[in-house]
Amino acid sequence: MIKLIQISDCHINDQAVVMGVDTQANLKKIVKKLDDCKFEALLISGDLTHNGTANSYTYLKEILSPIEVPIHVITGNHDNVVKLNIAFKDNLFSCVEFGNWEMISINSVQPEKTSGLVTSKALAELDQRFLNSNADHILVVLHHPIVAMNSSWDDSLSLENPQDLFQVLDKHSKIRCVVFGHAHESADFYHQNCLIVSCPSTALQFNQESRIGFNEFTLHDDGQINWTTQWI
Numbered sequence: 001m002i003k004l005i006q007i008s009d010c011h012i013n014d015q016a017v018v019m020g021v022d023t024q025a026n027l028k029k030i031v032k033k034l035d036d037c038k039f040e041a042l043l044i045s046g047d048l049t050h051n052g053t054a055n056s057y058t059y060l061k062e063i064l065s066p067i068e069v070p071i072h073v074i075t076g077n078h079d080n081v082v083k084l085n086i087a088f089k090d091n092l093f094s095c096v097e098f099g100n101w102e103m104i105s106i107n108s109v110q111p112e113k114t115s116g117l118v119t120s121k122a123l124a125e126l127d128q129r130f131l132n133s134n135a136d137h138i139l140v141v142l143h144h145p146i147v148a149m150n151s152s153w154d155d156s157l158s159l160e161n162p163q164d165l166f167q168v169l170d171k172h173s174k175i176r177c178v179v180f181g182h183a184h185e186s187a188d189f190y191h192q193n194c195l196i197v198s199c200p201s202t203a204l205q206f207n208q209e210s211r212i213g214f215n216e217f218t219l220h221d222d223g224q225i226n227w228t229t230q231w232i
Helices: 023-036 054-064 081-087 120-132 162-169
Strands: 002-007 041-045 071-074 095-098 101-105 137-141 175-180 187-191 194-198 213-219 225-231
Touching (some): 023 213, 120 162
Parallel strands (some): 101 137, 137 175
Antiparallel strands (some): 213 225
16 A cells, blocks of 8 residues: 655745745645655656746755655646756656556646647557556556546646547556646546546645645555545
């Protein structure tokens, strides 16, 4: 059994206030709340910073410094790929194993665009990665939503080619869950037998939710998943 925490869309910037909220103070609240949680790994599913500056990644690392478990991150559309790779080169991942689980990332970010896309090359590589996996169960993570959010969120800002991704996902019975951020809200969906989970932002939500939060997952050895959103 593995406990995994997912945070997303921290939007840390050189200045504390972003989009009308103090994103640095809010993330500090999340980190303090995590003191009460027992978990084996922390996942950050993109938009670690707001403008991708070197200083913002430095501030983020300082805020996250109390976290003692491994931290795994992926790129969001607000991140600067070069500077993120410098600051979090040991944390960026394509796949990581948790017992008999494997977490596999997908790059859905398009340069200079808010919406996402998984290229045909990336889809082929992803298909092969699934085939090569020795894990019993797979959790997939990307930044952009792959389903309609059924909320005030503008779905045109989500993944542009979810049908192409589903064609790959549907071929592999080991996939138990897909998680993402970007939409700044907590929600869950199902595609066939696969759980799909959206992570709230540590900064602010886009659906009139006034709290900040994170997702907590329990990945069981038999492939079952328990999850909840923790709000502050």
